Amino acid sequence: MLSTVRSMKHIIKTFIALATCSAAFGQSDTLSNLPVKIHHAEPLFIDLIRDLGARKGEKELNLGWGMEDQKGFVANTGFFEYEFSPVNRLGLEVEVPFSFYKPEFERQDGESAPRNRMEGVKLASQYTFLVAQKYNLSMAIGYIHEFKTHSFYSLRHGSAPLKGHSLNPFFVAAKRWGKRIHSMIYTGPEWEFTSGDRNPEKYFQVNASTHYQLNNGGNLIGVEVNQEYSGWEFATVVRPQVKLMITSNLALGLVTGIPVNLDDHGISFMARIIFEPPKRK
Numbered sequence: 001m002l003s004t005v006r007s008m009k010h011i012i013k014t015f016i017a018l019a020t021c022s023a024a025f026g027q028s029d030t031l032s033n034l035p036v037k038i039h040h041a042e043p044l045f046i047d048l049i050r051d052l053g054a055r056k057g058e059k060e061l062n063l064g065w066g067m068e069d070q071k072g073f074v075a076n077t078g079f080f081e082y083e084f085s086p087v088n089r090l091g092l093e094v095e096v097p098f099s100f101y102k103p104e105f106e107r108q109d110g111e112s113a114p115r116n117r118m119e120g121v122k123l124a125s126q127y128t129f130l131v132a133q134k135y136n137l138s139m140a141i142g143y144i145h146e147f148k149t150h151s152f153y154s155l156r157h158g159s160a161p162l163k164g165h166s167l168n169p170f171f172v173a174a175k176r177w178g179k180r181i182h183s184m185i186y187t188g189p190e191w192e193f194t195s196g197d198r199n200p201e202k203y204f205q206v207n208a209s210t211h212y213q214l215n216n217g218g219n220l221i222g223v224e225v226n227q228e229y230s231g232w233e234f235a236t237v238v239r240p241q242v243k244l245m246i247t248s249n250l251a252l253g254l255v256t257g258i259p260v261n262l263d264d265h266g267i268s269f270m271a272r273i274i275f276e277p278p279k280r281k
Contacts, residue, residue: 035088036131038138040174041182041211043224044241044253044272048186049126050083050091052138052174058085061275068257069266073114076100077270089129091142095122115151120163122146126172136176144168148194164194180213182222204229217245224255236260237268249276 037053050058062081067074079097086092097119126142146166150159170188177183185208192201206229211222220243227236241255250273257268 036133038131038133038136038174038176040138040176040184041209041213041220041222041243043184043186043207043209043211043222044243044255045224045239045257045270046186046205046207046226047081047272048091048140048172049093049124049142049144050085052140052172053128053131054085054089054091054126056085056088057279058091059083059277061277062272064270064272066255066268066270068268070101070114071265073101073103075114076102089127089131091126093122093124093126095124096120097122115153117151118149120146120148120165138172138174140172142170142172144170148192160195162195164192164197166190166192182209182211182213182220184209202230217248218251219243219245234261237265243274249278250274 034055035053037051037055040052042048042051047062050060060081060083062079062083064081065076065078067076069075077097077099079095081093081095083091083093098117099114099119100116101114122144123146124142124144126140128138128140130137130139132138144166146168148163148165149155149161150163155161168188168190170186172184172186174182174184185206187206188204190203190205192203194201206227207224209222209224211220213220220241222241224239224241225236226239227234236259238258238260239255240258241253243251243253245251253270253272253274255270255272257270259265259267
């Protein structure tokens with residue numbers, strides 16, 4: 001509990017520091033009196049907290065659902081995200097992910113499916129510290145803190161709600177090549193703490209993406225490569241994806257996951273609905 005309180009204090013201090021930096025150092029477009037912002041294609045699986053170079057008042061709602069084959073079980077996963085920018089260049093996010101499992105077939109080994117759960121609550125911040133319009137380049141730093149919860153079964157049988165938590169600072173760099181080709185790298189470590197364990201699980205992720213923007217609006221096709229390292233072991237998943245604009249502020253993202261070296265995981269699929277509420281005038 002003490003570590004949780006300390007973590008919350010750390011998050012609040014981080015948000016305040018980033019907000020102060022954003023207000024002090026944000027560039028402005030002299031014609032529109034708005035901070036300079038470069039359009040970058042955002043990956044659909046490991047998405048950003050907010051657009052790079054986010055402007056004050058921007059908001060976005062995301063609703064997602066996916067399926068994945070996991071060693072004889074089908075995992076149905078979903079999430080709800082709310083993103084917003086209280087000041088220029090700073091993005092904040094609250095996400096609630098959940099998972100439901102069922103066996104693919106009648107198992108003979110007696111192994112039961114993982115238990116259904118709300119995975120937890122994620123709180124995140126992201127600050128764009130560089131917007132180089134001349135080079136179509138943006139960079140940002142951020143931090144994600146996830147409070148992990150026990151399964152619905154464990155909660156019904158008296159377990160405390162909080163199972164553990166994870167800390168994930170990250171760095172993002174994105175560049176647009178001409179008008180239609182976009183590239184991005186998202187990387188950082190993660191420490192996962194479980195109640196009762198002294199030593200956290202340690203991971204390092206490297207996520208790279210490339211997208212091509214089609215003629216009509218924000219429609220995109222691209223590929224995302226997600227790599228996760230744990231000690232000397234690593235896992236790679238290639239995710240072809242497409243983003244379709246339904247209206248000017250509503251989009252549908254479709255992602256397929258193809259594991260390269262994961263024996264216990266199969267092909268996965270995810271759909272993401274992206275809605276940007278119009279700004280108040």
